[in-house]
Amino acid sequence: MDTYDILLYGSYLLIAVGAVVAIFMPLIKSLDDPKSLLKTAAGIVGIVVLFFIAYSISGNEVLPKFEASPFNLTPEGSQLVGGMLITTYILAIFALVSIVLTEVTKAIK
Numbered sequence: 001m002d003t004y005d006i007l008l009y010g011s012y013l014l015i016a017v018g019a020v021v022a023i024f025m026p027l028i029k030s031l032d033d034p035k036s037l038l039k040t041a042a043g044i045v046g047i048v049v050l051f052f053i054a055y056s057i058s059g060n061e062v063l064p065k066f067e068a069s070p071f072n073l074t075p076e077g078s079q080l081v082g083g084m085l086i087t088t089y090i091l092a093i094f095a096l097v098s099i100v101l102t103e104v105t106k107a108i109k
Contacts, residue, residue: 051087058082 030036059082060075067073 054086055083058086
């Protein structure tokens with residue numbers, strides 16, 4: 001095992017620790033104010049509902065070249081990826097519209 005492997009495993013460990021801290025510290029802090037947990041839960045439920053809507057409208061067709069090895073893509077996997085892409089597109093459009101509306105309202109005030 002050379003230095004690159006050790007540093008790579010160290011970076012994996014730091015990413016995992018950072019993810020755990022980024023998830024659990026706000027939850028611990030929000031236990032003082034339970035209403036903030038409701039807002040967070042509503043946001044998560046909204047994103048999950050949006051994903052299931054996007055998943056239900058996405059197609060499940062797979063081209064023959066993607067069914068073979070190295071991809072081994074199934075119709076269910078194709079529909080899952082399509083749902084994720086549609087969700088990403090909707091959230092990106094929502095973010096851009098929100099940015100434009102914020103700038104317009106700031107310019108009016």
